[in-house]
Amino acid sequence: MTASLFQIINLSLTYPGRAAPAISGLDLTVRRGETLCLLGPSGCGKSTLLRLVAGLERPTAGAISWAGAKPGVGFVFQEPNLMPWADVAANVALPLRLAGMSRAEAAPLVAAALARVGLKGQERALPRQLSGGMKMRASLARALVDEPELLLLDEPFAALDEITRWELNDALQDLRSGVTILFVTHSVFEAAYLADRVALLRANPGALHELVTLDKAPARGAALRASPAYAQTCAGLSEKLRKAMEAK
Numbered sequence: 152m153t154a155s156l157f158q159i160i161n162l163s164l165t166y167p168g169r170a171a172p173a174i175s176g177l178d179l180t181v182r183r184g185e186t187l188c189l190l191g192p193s194g195c196g197k198s199t200l201l202r203l204v205a206g207l208e209r210p211t212a213g214a215i216s217w218a219g220a221k222p223g224v225g226f227v228f229q230e231p232n233l234m235p236w237a238d239v240a241a242n243v244a245l246p247l248r249l250a251g252m253s254r255a256e257a258a259p260l261v262a263a264a265l266a267r268v269g270l271k272g273q274e275r276a277l278p279r280q281l282s283g284g285m286k287m288r289a290s291l292a293r294a295l296v297d298e299p300e301l302l303l304l305d306e307p308f309a310a311l312d313e314i315t316r317w318e319l320n321d322a323l324q325d326l327r328s329g330v331t332i333l334f335v336t337h338s339v340f341e342a343a344y345l346a347d348r349v350a351l352l353r354a355n356p357g358a359l360h361e362l363v364t365l366d367k368a369p370a371r372g373a374a375l376r377a378s379p380a381y382a383q384t385c386a387g388l389s390e391k392l393r394k395a396m397e398a399k
């Protein structure tokens with residue numbers, strides 16, 4: 152049994168001015184080092200849950216209980232949110248510079264983060280010179296540069312074309328060792344590819360519908376995507392998602 156990183160306990164949030172809660176009575180234990188995908192219909196509270204875990208929102212009721220000291224957290228959104236006037240190195244260095252580190256001290260850490268996401272040698276490029284996939288890699292590098300234990304990803308690859316999306320999923324597979332990942336997605340295929348476990352949420356109000364543990368993938372990359380086991384996982388998750396969407 153893997154140790155838990157944190158526990159979400161009876162968590163509820165009603166946004167000010169809203170009658171219905173965005174999230175209601177959600178219980179979930181997140182394990183250290185796992186990739187947990189949050190999958191569910193639009194409006195079921197996936198982004199809200201990530202924001203609560205990050206401490207960007209305060210719950211109306213319930214709590215998030217950390218097993219130890221609250222770890223460093225990296226957050227990646229659907230938009231890469233890079234500073235357009237700054238080169239890749241300066242963008243990736245931002246969390247370190249905000250923490251008071253000099254440019255010289257930051258440089259090797261930036262280089263390591265860029266290597267980790269497959270952007271080695273792109274330090275001097277400006278965001279407008281990068282493809283959509285490369286911008287997202289830079290955004291990932293910025294989230295990883297101060298070596299957070301927990302990475303929160305909110306539909307990070309949803310705006311990318313299919314092939315780039317698969318490449319980014321492969322990149323995430325490569326870098327995830329030692330990091331706990333909470334990954335919001337609408338895509339059954341992405342969840343089936345990346346997740347150790349999938350939390351299926353339902354809407355109105357947002358709540359946990361079912362927690363699914365996936366079998367350890369027998370392969371990765373193209374071999375995994377072409378495997379019957381992967382097709383079966385996708386079909387199973389699709390059916391569970393359909394049930395979550397019908398649940399009241």
Ligand SMILES: Nc1ncnc2c1ncn2[C@@H]1O[C@H](COP(=O)(O)OP(=O)(O)OP(=O)(O)O)[C@@H](O)[C@H]1O
Binds near residue numbers: 167173192200
């Ligand atoms: N800042 C806010 N103020 C008021 N209501 C909000 C706010 N943010 C989200 N909501 C509402 O809370 C509910 C959950 O929204 P949230 O964005 O967390 O869902 P989601 O599952 O991430 O949706 P999607 O898949 O469409 O991104 C929705 O009904 C939404 O309208």
